[in-house]
Amino acid sequence: MAMNDEITPGWATAADVAVRAGVSRSAVSRTFTPGASVSQATRERVLKAADELGYQVNRLARSVIQRQSTLVGVVVPGMHNEFVVQLLEPIMQNLARFSLAPLLMNVHDPAQMESTLRYLLQYRVAGVIFTSGSPPIELAREYLRLQVPVAMINRDANLESVDVVYSDNHRGGALAARCLIAAGARRLAYVNLPTGTYSGLSRGAGFSEAVAMSGLAAISVELLQGTISGYAGGVAIAAQLLDRPPALRPEGVFCANDMLAFGFMDAARHQFGLRIPEDLVVVGFDDVPMAAAASFALTTLRQSVEDLARNAVERLVERMADPTTPARTLTVPVELVVRRTSTR
Amino acid sequence: MAMNDEITPGWATAADVAVRAGVSRSAVSRTFTPGASVSQATRERVLKAADELGYQVNRLARSVIQRQSTLVGVVVPGMHNEFVVQLLEPIMQNLARFSLAPLLMNVHDPAQMESTLRYLLQYRVAGVIFTSGSPPIELAREYLRLQVPVAMINRDANLESVDVVYSDNHRGGALAARCLIAAGARRLAYVNLPTGTYSGLSRGAGFSEAVAMSGLAAISVELLQGTISGYAGGVAIAAQLLDRPPALRPEGVFCANDMLAFGFMDAARHQFGLRIPEDLVVVGFDDVPMAAAASFALTTLRQSVEDLARNAVERLVERMADPTTPARTLTVPVELVVRRTSTR
DNA sequence: GTTTAGACTGCACACGTGTGCAAACCTGCA
């Protein structure tokens, strides 16, 4: 950018550029509006003047007149869920493909959800993407009324005109079950925290069904309670689940996510002296970066955050073009990544 | 929110609310402007009408007329740096205290920086917060000219009127050195990736100085090269640093961040059969959640992400009120968290 | 030279809001 020699006290406006280029303000506007009718000569003069003045389109004013901004609300339940964090980067990248910018909103308390969604409305967001968390069905209806596109990743919606993109949690659970069984485990358990998330329930269902279908008798699938999350939750659950005679102890455990699995494994090894995979086989879910670490080498189900993000954004953009399209549900396949915790 | 019975096809405007409440549009505007002069009676009628219509202030239009938005650009170098991720939540929380909203921008490639910063300007952001990454001194000058407040976290600025908030990296390095020495280590090493970040250099300097001051002779501090980051980088560095006769092998290692330390420790244990802390003591930096995991139990230096975020936002807000205040540099203390990797 | 289709340009209006200014209103006191 050529720096201007004159005094340039504040923001250059389209009118300033017009004066400098010797054209009308409309010509400036059209130069920065893709597809508008401007001659090549005019465009060049405008671009030159704009460059000299350091002119930047005021997207706020543009949004006012077009009655829609290029902002997209991205609602996350805190930054402790590593899967959600992994989702952010591809979401941003895909939004950028459509010249959209993410307005990040954190909702750690469900009570915050209402005010947050209302706040986003004040920016006339072009759409909103939700990631896992408790469903704000109430105010989402306000979004429907205003035809603000909504897309959800790994969440249930049960709402007309809300697109849902989720990993194939059900199949993932089944794959986990088969993997544990193939490793020779007979007493199996599914461990999850009682957050009541859609994905957690779905993974458990897929797991249970596959276990039942395997023809093994007397399989006990346990769903335990806990108030803490992530790693610490895994430790707590292990304390409940492994503190029993060896003959009653599960031989194979499927954890609803990798952080849970890490806590569970650490407790199993260091508190109960169990060897993995010799005494206990473990499968996680998410394939977070640390799952590949030698300390864990965790067999897990990889979710394609790229696919999830890309599809969510594309659905959102489609709905911006036509808000009346019926709701769609898209399933993204998961992939079993086999590492040492299931290999014996 | 009371749902309206009438057909409400689109967005309610302040004029609509004014008609319904039987007042002027100005009264509506003043009702939603803190500190404006409205009688209690009028305010109540306006609020009632606004509620019935589902009216939400259009912050875009408001920003146009006030010539400044309530958006703050938050620039991050990807989501792979866990410390940056930890920073996001307190940043958002503190921005919310001042009714500001974060516009999240990812800059993984330094070449992207310029276009990203220009893009943020189009939203007339009220300020920008940078986290670690390569310095975009060039376009930052454009921000200075326009008097857009800038705050940096754990980054060097060297620019007038840019506030910098950083952890006491230098002292952290010194604490790490003393901790390793106190654990009995004599051959010490500092491992970092050649990203050239300010914080990395500062930590190394503090470490070196403290080692030199300890009076130990012939301490070798090694700064190694590598092209990969995080965990994999730690593994790669360990392969270089530990592949030598025991008498020449470092007994104490200070890693520039925890992820690096995890990779280093895993390689030391699984590839070189070293015991930690018996054969090797290790100190990290950041205190990410996994540092407390039993598999690592890593002694590390905790950065107060809350303090960093709070100070950065408060400096930013102060500068919004008065853009001419001289640049300030604020140091946030770090805390040594002792775990098993340094206890013998 | 005349006609005509097409590309380009400028005028003027619109978007939804904040706010200075003066008028209107209210309250209390003489």
Add this chain to the structure above:
DNA sequence: TGCAGGTTTGCACACGTGTGCAGTCTAAAC
């Protein structure tokens, strides 16, 4: 009642932009 002082209100303008419409210009076809 008359008046002073303060509070509240509405008018009108401003912010920076997109875009319909009609007019102008260019160039090709006749």
